Amino acid sequence: MFDVKLTSWGATEEVTGSCHLLKINNYRLLIDCGLWQGSWESYLKNWDEFGFDPSSLDAVILTHAHLDHCGRLPKLYAQGYKGKVYTTEPSIKLAQIVLKDNYHITQEKARYHKLPQLYSLSDLNKVDWQAVNYYQTIQLGDDISFSIHNAGHILGAGIxxxxxxxxxxxxxxxxxxxxxxxxxxxxxxxxxxxxxTESTYGNRLHEDLKDRNEKLLEAVKRTVVNNSTLLISIFAIERTQDILKVLNDYYENHLDFNVPVFLDSPMAASATRIYKQSIKYLNQAAQDTLNTDNDLFNFPHLKITNQVRKSKQINAVAPPKIIMAGSGMAEGGRVLHHLARYVKDAKNTILFIGFQVPGTLGHKLINGTFNFDYYGKSVPIKAAVDQIDGFSAHADQAALLKWLGSFKKPKKVFLSHGNKEVMEEYAKTIQAKLKFDTLILKKGESIKL
Ligand SMILES: [Zn+2]
Structure with a gap:
């Protein structure tokens, strides 16, 4: 007989910090160990104790490479975890670049705010990755096994x-x-x-797939008419490659269109390389396109600016131009210095792609804040600020319900990874439409399964 207890230590009534502990008799399994992001108050929680002893864990499974799911893995090793982290091969490659990038960001923040180091480079190198194929059964113990299914979220993401x-x-x-x-x-x-289940978009519907491409291309065309700059705040993984593909298709079909596009994010450039190495994980349409176009993410007039010197030179390029820079919620990275420069001109457009966590600069800008603080200097916002939801790698309410509704009457559904109000609304929707018993997970609460 198995005694199974679930305790969630993150992404409870919030959208970041995923961390779920399962106690199966004496076996301890952790699903995800993500970073808290968003407001400073939320970010500070990364320095809190785990709520469990990392050295007591037997195994960790990672669902995907987003920072809010993998960001505290090195901290687990810093605090005594010695086991493996099971996940798919693309997730390993992506998580390695995400964690390295995050190492530098947290180092900088820790120094600035006089906090101890969250984890060291050697902790990062201690992560013992174990690649798992989709649908492969991995035996963890007697009568305890798992497999990873395709989550359709980002490259390599798993259920x-x-x-x-x-x-x-x-x-x-x-x-x-x-x-x-x-x-x-x-x-x-x-x-x-x-x-x-996650519930990020539990109360909202995305715009149509066609609309999102159109909206992006409209912003591109407007930039030409206005002879201005389009600044796209990008997430390095999936959204960047999605946008590059839309632009790739447009430029390949409009060979006289010569507006330069700068991919000003070394991390996004590295992630794009991983996409190119992982063709078999892409959908059939993308694979078919590769038969006629040998690079889905490259087109004339795309310039990748890895070095800081090259990044600075973008400023000297006359408009019209398109700049893609991270981080996706404008919480750091090169997008900040571009924002400081381009947000002051009413002709320019600032475009946010995907979900913005409340408390982030991205969230503030799309909600109509009038200025932003750039190293102690207030910068007025005159540019048009827009958001395209449809590039979100998250299912919207209809897609979430379709996925959940494919289960045949589970005993219970638990909601995680969503804002509190969204979860409350989504729980009611599930109960009304699917008649599934649904509970919102609370931090540290142990539930017997
Ligand atoms: Zn994710």
Missing amino acids: IELKIGGRIIVFSGDIGGENMPLVKDVDYLKKADYVI
Whole structure:
């Protein structure tokens, strides 16, 4: 007989910091160990104690390479964890660049705010990655096994299906929907006793796939008419490659269109290289395009500016021009110095792609703040600020309900990874439409499964 207890230590009534502990008799399994992002108050929680002893863990499974799911993995090793981290091969490659980038950011923030180092480079190198193929069964112990299904979210992202004795527990991780520009459609599972699901967009619908491409291209065309600058705040993984593909298709079909596009993010450039190495993980349409176009993410007039010197030279390029820079929520990175320069001109457009966590500069800008603080200097916002939701790698409410509705009456559904109000609304929707018993996870609360 198995005694199974679930305790969530992050992404409870919030969208970051994913961290779920399962105690299976004496076996301790952690699903994800993400960073808290968003407001400074939320970010500070990364320095808190884990709530469990990392050295007591037997295994860790990572759903995908987003920072809010993998960001505290090195901290686990810093505090005594010695086991493996199971995940797909693209997730390993992406997480390695994400964690290295985050190391420099947290170092800088820790120094500035006189906090201890969150983790060292040697902790980062201690992470013992174990690659798992989709659908491969991994035996963790007697009658405890798991497999990873395609989450349709970002390259390599997985849904974890855990089998404990006769029980099936499914962790959604972050799930995407159907007809994503690059990754394959999400897998629909049928059987589970318990489902722990994300709920980021539990109360909202995305715009249509066609609309999002149109909206992006409209912003591009407007930039030409206004002879101005389009600054796109990008997430290095998936969104960047999605946008590059849309631009690639446009430029390949409009050979006389010569507006320069600067990909001003070394991390996004590295992530794009990983996409190119992982063709078999892409959807059929993307693979088919590769038959006629040998590079989905490259086109005339795309310039990748890895060095700081080259990044600074972008300023001297006459408009019209397009700049893609991170971080995606404008919380750091090169987008900040571009914002400080281009936000002051009403002709320019600042475009945000995907979900913006409340408390971030991206969230403030799309909600109409009048100025922003750039190293103690107030910069007035005159440029048009716009957001395209449809590039989100997250399923919207309809897609979430479709995915959850494919299960045959689970005993219970647990909600994680969403804002409190969104979760409350989504829980009611699930109960009304699917008639599934639904509970919102609370931090540190142990639930017997
Ligand atoms: Zn994610």
